[in-house]
Amino acid sequence: MLELTSISKSFGGLKVLDDVNLTVPQGSIFGLIGPNGAGKTTVFNLITGLIPPTSGTITFDGADLAGLPPHRITRLGIARTFQNIRIFKEMSLLENVLVGRHRHIDYGVISMLFSLPDYRAQEAAARTRAYELLDWVGLGGKAHEIADTLSYGEQRRLEIARALATEPHLLLLDEPVAGMNPAEKTELMKAVRAINERGYTVFLIEHDMRFVMGLCEQVAVLNFGRIITCDKPEAVRNNPDVIEAYLGRDDDANTRERA
Numbered sequence: 001m002l003e004l005t006s007i008s009k010s011f012g013g014l015k016v017l018d019d020v021n022l023t024v025p026q027g028s029i030f031g032l033i034g035p036n037g038a039g040k041t042t043v044f045n046l047i048t049g050l051i052p053p054t055s056g057t058i059t060f061d062g063a064d065l066a067g068l069p070p071h072r073i074t075r076l077g078i079a080r081t082f083q084n085i086r087i088f089k090e091m092s093l094l095e096n097v098l099v100g101r102h103r104h105i106d107y108g109v110i111s112m113l114f115s116l117p118d119y120r121a122q123e124a125a126a127r128t129r130a131y132e133l134l135d136w137v138g139l140g141g142k143a144h145e146i147a148d149t150l151s152y153g154e155q156r157r158l159e160i161a162r163a164l165a166t167e168p169h170l171l172l173l174d175e176p177v178a179g180m181n182p183a184e185k186t187e188l189m190k191a192v193r194a195i196n197e198r199g200y201t202v203f204l205i206e207h208d209m210r211f212v213m214g215l216c217e218q219v220a221v222l223n224f225g226r227i228i229t230c231d232k233p234e235a236v237r238n239n240p241d242v243i244e245a246y247l248g249r250d251d252d253a254n255t256r257e258r259a
């Protein structure tokens with residue numbers, strides 16, 4: 001479904017990604033891990049068109065993503081969440097999800113101005129779908145609450161519902177459990193599994209090993225911009241190069257503790 005071939009990325013003289021090859025299979029939950037600064041978020045920024053690769057190709061369902069702006073990539077069926085939560089805190093949960101759905105509503109200005117049946121029908125369908133997506137992430141009962149009143153874990157789940165509102169086939173999650181307590185992590189794990197069972201492919205970046213190992217079918221490890229292995233969780237956990245990549249760096253002491 002998603003294929004990165006010989007991807008390299010440099011910022012000025014700094015080579016952040018070096019000949020990265022990755023295949024995310026359709027229907028899978030795929031994980032990308034690696035020490036801080038390894039280049040993980042850069043991979044998501046390249047896939048979603050925020051920055052161009054220095055060299056290499058990215059294809060999604062056979063389509064070449066090179067040179068496409070982010071909104072075109074969204075339209076092809078890729079949605080993402082960010083490391084730092086990006087929701088509209090002063091709006092209700094329902095409104096937050098409806099904002100994500102915007103591109104799916106296709107009505108002319110005239111019918112909107114005069115509130116013609118076509119417009120009203122699409123609005124009603126959008127609201128029904130938004131309620132459904134909130135249900136999927138366990139927030140169905142809070143649709144009319146203001147996003148700012150949600151707990152941290154709930155805000156992260158709202159972001160996922162909003163990403164799903166663009167009707168993607170592939171969902172990219174950038175450190176979805178960062179800052180969550182254990183109960184929130186368990187809730188999110190259930191939500192991600194349920195989303196995947198509904199047919200969505202999930203590609204996630206995460207430092208929390210228990211979450212990654214418990215959820216992903218395959219895990220790729222990035223170290224200093226290079227993929228050092230891509231395998232089943234158990235094999236990755238026992239891979240000496242992976243252990244070395246983590247143990248060799250002081251900044252990932254927390255990750256080691258959680259592993």
Ligand SMILES: Nc1ncnc2c1ncn2[C@@H]1O[C@H](COP(=O)(O)OP(=O)(O)OP(=O)(O)O)[C@@H](O)[C@H]1O
Binds near residue numbers: 039
């Ligand atoms: N737009 C940019 N301009 C210059 N340097 C950048 C840019 N984006 C990322 N970098 C650099 O690229 C390197 C990799 O960053 P990236 O955010 O991809 O790492 P990461 O693996 O996601 O790290 P973390 O786990 O800490 O989020 C870092 O050294 C970072 O400073």
